[in-house]
Amino acid sequence: MKLLVIANWKMNPLTEKEVKRLFTSIKKGLKGRKNIEIVICPPFPYLSIINNLLSSIKLGAQDCFWKDKGPYTGEVSPQMLENIGCKYVIVGHSERRETFKETDEMVNIKIKEILKAKLQPIFCIGETEEEKKAGKTFHVLEREIKKGLDKISKKEIEKVIIAYEPIWAIGTKKACEENEVMTVALFIKKLVSRLYNKKVASNIKIIYGGSVDSKNASDYLRESKMQGLLVGGASLNSKEFIKIIKSLNNIKTYLR
Numbered sequence: 001m002k003l004l005v006i007a008n009w010k011m012n013p014l015t016e017k018e019v020k021r022l023f024t025s026i027k028k029g030l031k032g033r034k035n036i037e038i039v040i041c042p043p044f045p046y047l048s049i050i051n052n053l054l055s056s057i058k059l060g061a062q063d064c065f066w067k068d069k070g071p072y073t074g075e076v077s078p079q080m081l082e083n084i085g086c087k088y089v090i091v092g093h094s095e096r097r098e099t100f101k102e103t104d105e106m107v108n109i110k111i112k113e114i115l116k117a118k119l120q121p122i123f124c125i126g127e128t129e130e131e132k133k134a135g136k137t138f139h140v141l142e143r144e145i146k147k148g149l150d151k152i153s154k155k156e157i158e159k160v161i162i163a164y165e166p167i168w169a170i171g172t173k174k175a176c177e178e179n180e181v182m183t184v185a186l187f188i189k190k191l192v193s194r195l196y197n198k199k200v201a202s203n204i205k206i207i208y209g210g211s212v213d214s215k216n217a218s219d220y221l222r223e224s225k226m227q228g229l230l231v232g233g234a235s236l237n238s239k240e241f242i243k244i245i246k247s248l249n250n251i252k253t254y255l256r
């Protein structure tokens, strides 16, 4: 199983020139690296620009709607994303749940449609600081997983990547302790095993996101045995992002 590192550029950078500069420098710095699946998720207007700069780096989107086409002003469909070369779509990111009031039910429909379009959903879950303090972490994660994966078959779940992103760790430089991440990973696997079966649970890919940088990246994969990382802020700095990928060079042996 290949490690997965996803760059979530969020609503950055501001100009096409900066996009080209950032992507080209990441591409150059990571040339020939085949042991890690690297995915860049830029804002929608930059997807085709990056796709045209051809490389082994895969393309992902940060969100999508659940219809193929039609009168849905402002929306982008999974099918459109597939047609322009995307392989992955982030879904249910806490910033969308919070700012755009996306519900577990909406996330569930999106996941189904992403799978139908033959794309891989990166399904984000995570608790707020208040929920953590109130001891509700597992309760929240269980609700998000059960509702988010409702009526998704055993076959389909193979393509779903679960991204554990504690909300209090996003963009705060307060990264989550590796042992906490490991406990969550085990909890997710147990739950998936209950909802599906042991085989599905052992194969499911779980990744971590939240203030990942070049100093802590390898610890997450080594100590908490995650299969990848979702990197926000640090992926906008090509040197730092390249450093993160290079720091994962010898991790492969820790994976199943």
Ligand code: PGA
Pocket (backbone or CB within 6 Å): 008, 165, 169, 170, 171, 172, 209, 210, 211, 212, 230, 231, 232, 233, 234
């Ligand atoms: P961060 O963001 O790395 O800046 O904390 C991660 C994310 O929101 O995906």
